Amino acid sequence: MGKVLMKGNEAIGEAAIRAGCLNYFAYPITPQSEVAEYLSRRMPEVGGMFLQGESEVAVAYMLFGASACGERVFTTSSSPGISLMSEGISYVAGAQCPVVFVNIIRGGPGLGGILPSQGDYFQATKGGGHGDYRLLVMAPASVQETVEMVMMAFPLAEKYRNPVMILGDGLIGQMMEPVEFPDHLRTEPTNKDDWATNGMDTRKDNKQNLVKSLYLDPTQLNDHNLLLKAKYERMKQEDVRxxxxxxxxxxxxxxxxxxxxxxxxxxxxxxxxxxxxxxxxxxxxxxxxxxxxxxxxxxxxxxxxxxxxxxxxxxxxxxxxxxxxxxxxxxxxxxxxxxxxxxxxxxxxxxxxxxxxx
Missing domain, CATH: 3.40.50.920 (Rossmann fold)
Known part of the structure; x- marks a missing residue:
């Protein structure tokens, strides 16, 4: 397939499908609502799942549950919506679940406006929720690069068992540019049987996989945070772009x-x-x-x-x-x-x- 002229938001949805993700949970918010509109039609065509939650809070935990079962899953939202997901994002990071988040940033603080902004930099890079966690954050400069980063985000999330966030803005979401979907960026999930709660019958062994972020023993919680910190240091060594x-x-x-x-x-x-x-x-x-x-x-x-x-x-x-x-x-x-x-x-x-x- 050659290049096609697509709006950024629609290209994001198609890129996720081409990457091998068939699960999309979301709640509409401008200036990215066209992603959900596009995938509400497109996901059934490819045997995928589109589910609109009753709120962004609910969406965050839908993502958590599906990812904990080893499914590829992603969402798109815009600034206040990501704020509502922040508690869930912290849970996802603490439980080491691979989820892809796309934030098409609007102005703020508060309701702000729906025009393009980069005001969510702190939220994305310093951790918008509670605790010591980090997201791997990518920032595209064109619709084509957005497509490629969306497709790359899924294997990166699985490589680190960590949320990946793509930061765009209203311009990225609304502009139309020629794009293509590189076949080599389509991948399959790896190693999910090692950690996901996908059933022992699926894994053909007696090992119980428990996905959690609760550690009541302070020594265990400290050790867990050290493990996460080592993962973030590995990102710095291997995935700076x-x-x-x-x-x-x-x-x-x-x-x-x-x-x-x-x-x-x-x-x-x-x-x-x-x-x-x-x-x-x-x-x-x-x-x-x-x-x-x-x-x-x-x-x-x-x-x-x-x-x-x-x-x-x-x-x-x-x-x-x-x-x-x-x-x-x-x-x-x-x-x-x-x-x-x-x-x-x-x-x-x-x-x-x-x-x-x-």
Whole structure:
């Protein structure tokens, strides 16, 4: 099958099916409701299950139960919906269940607005629920990359027995772009018989698999958290993803940006290059694990004089950027939120103004 023109939300649904996931539980919320609309028709065609819960809280525990039985399962939602799922996400992470969450971010806090935002960075990367847990978080910059990340998310969730979250925004969900669904990204679940509650008859042995997050003994709970921490450290070693742009030049300024915001930054970098000003960019494709070494090494390049974190938020990722740079270069922030996306011209002015001030 060649490329087809699809809306982002619909491509997300199709990508999950092509990845081998036939279980989708969700509750509608803009700007991602078209995923549920699409899958309500598409899942029955492929022998799959679409179930709309009575709330996002209920959906989170449907996901928990299905995943604990060894089934591939995912959901899509938007900011307040993810907030309602946060308790369940913590349970899923604590019980080490592989679930894929897609958050098409809207503005906030509160009800905010339905236009694109990146204001859920903290929620996704620092743990929106209780306890010491982390999600593997991926951030696509196009509909095609969203398709690929959705398809990659299922084996990654199973590799680590951990929730994976894909952070998009209203632009990703609503725009239409040509996409294809790579056959090599379709995979089958692995090793679920080792841990899932799928019945001893299925496993042909007498081992009881208990999926839980309750540890009343403090030593056992501490050991469990150490096990989880080791898993998160393994993610940092094996699954950091990022894209450098124009970093093979003697750039004066380094931009850090992700998602659709990075596409605007790329245009600004190209325009500045035409003016004779070299600017590099590191685009994190995983927000956790964060590309710490790549950003640090790019920031301390001799030609680089400053680092600018550009976001559709009031400055959330900038804290991680500052941690990576370790005070070796000045770190600035520029951003907007609520759906007012910075333009290439505004980004160019930010870079130029920094140059004038220094």
């Amino acid at each position: 990022y894209e450098p742009y124009n970093t093979d030049t003697d750039y004066k300024v380094l931009i850090i940006s992700y998602g659709t915001m990075s596409r605007v930054c790329r245009t600004a970098i190209d325009n500045l290059k035409a003016e004779g000003l070299e600017v590099g960019m590191i685009r994190p494709q995983t927000l956790f694990p964060f590309p710490e070494k790549a950003i640090h090494d790019a920031a301390i390049k001799e030609s680089c004089k400053a680092v600018i974190s550009i976001e559709m938020s009031m400055g959330q990722m900038v804290e991680d950027v500052e941690r990576c740079v370790q005070g070796k270069r000045p770190v600035e922030w520029y951003g907007k939120c609520g759906g007012d996306v910075p333009t290439p011209e505004e980004i160019m002015d930010v870079v130029r103004n920094w140059k004038l001030e220094t």
